Amino acid sequence: GAVVSQHPSWVICKSGTSVKIECRSLDFQATTMFWYRQFPKQSLMLMATSNEGSKATYEQGVEKDKFLINHASLTLSTLTVTSAHPEDSSFYICSAKSGQGASEQYFGPGTRLTVT
């Protein structure tokens, strides 16, 4: 099946710094990638949708200047958490799909971000 990877798997950063998370589709071209945030014992909340070569669409309440998303190629999307604060500590998960319409999305293994 299709494989999506994330790097790093976990990261600890100091408050005020920025951290970049990569999401890669390893064996297929992802026309659309999604970024989710998951707090402990909660469901996944969609942060933004990105299509290759265009600006990301952010969900209501998600600050686009704080969570920078770049979908530079059909196999790579990056999420940069700028000026991180402890409340940004969470599990960040990406997913990727190819084609249009309602179809299977493939999820990455997630990145655990801890801001101290």
Added chain:
Amino acid sequence: GENVEQHPSTLSVQEGDSAVIKCTYSDSASNYFPWYKQELGKGPQLIIDIRSNVGEKKDQRIAVTLNKTAKHFSLHITETQPEDSAVYFCAAILYSSASKIIFGSGTRLSIRP
């Protein structure tokens, strides 16, 4: 927008028994309903899905049913095993080019030995 409700939030069953998780959705335009299993510290893994033109789908010990009229869909796991212990999420896909997944709140399934 779409809203997906999931019950129960926790479920404990004896090994070998069946487990049932139920979900309802609000947007009749949703046409794809995946179920995900998430183990601790990992991303969700698709275990089964169903489209709106199908009423039931089965894959070995796992089955999903869909009632479009009532906007209900359910996950059934038979002959449960310890490795079935995880958090399960139902979801609905909005029928649009964006295809956003709307997740249920999750069910923590524990299998008692």
